[in-house]
Amino acid sequence: MPNPSKSAGAGAPAKNLPFEEALKRLESVVQTMESGDLPLEALLARYEEGTRLVKICQEKLAEAELRIQQLEKGGTGEMKLKPFEGERE
Secondary structure: OOOHHHHOOOHHHHOOOOHHHHHHHHHHHHHHHHOOOOOHHHHHHHHHHHHHHHHHHHHHHHHHHHHHHOEEEOOOOOEEEOOOOOOOO
16 A cells, blocks of 8 residues: 555645646545555545645646637637736746
């Protein structure tokens, strides 16, 4: 089983995770929790990690949805991406 302390400091750098990696970690957390082999404290730590990962995934999906909504057809009928004013990079 994964070590519960391994994810203890994963909160801050996790925001920079790509969506796919965050989702993969979340699936791993859920699988570990569903195994039923963890003590209560480890379950709580996994739950906290899972909620952080869910939030990251939701934020990434919301950003992607905004970018998709900004796609518009140009005068020639081709798709182009409008700049996103709220982009943080």
